Amino acid sequence: MKVFDLKAFRKDKNITQAEIARMFSCNQNFISRIESGIRQIPMDKLEILQSEFGDISKYYKDSDPPKTNQQTKQVQVNEDSLDFITAGGEAFSSMIVRMMNEKQIAPYGLLADKDREIAELNRQIGKLEALLEVAKKGTAQQVGNAAVADVG
Missing domain, CATH: 1.10.260 (434 Repressor (Amino-terminal Domain))
Structure with a gap:
């Protein structure tokens, strides 16, 4: 050529x-x-x-x-190396699945959901702390249809 x-x-x-x-x-x-x-x-x-x-x-x-290969820095791929690469990819995938199942790692989407849950729980804690402070002052608090008073 x-x-x-x-x-x-x-x-x-x-x-x-x-x-x-x-x-x-x-x-x-x-x-x-x-x-x-x-x-x-x-x-x-x-x-x-x-x-x-x-x-x-x-x-x-x-x-x-x-x-x-040393001169060109290119990889020659034959059937044996392709099988090895494929096997390596499959092993990596199964390792990731195993780690998720053992709860060692979590998918990003799951982590984002957990972050939202934590933020919502923190908001609820803030509301409960505010209600507790009001209750400590001895004032009546309207809860639903009933008024709650601290008679301490």
């Missing part, structure tokens, strides 16, 4: 990655990934180079063998 050697082209033309990035309307990281073999140069970018510099065919070369 033939690939375009952007780095060789850029060096021959004495152009920086930043200048190519501006020409392509992209960031410099994109150019770096193309030059390191992580990404292929899109056809529309090749057309820009062709229109700006004329014939660019001499910069096409046979592709190198795939780079190692």
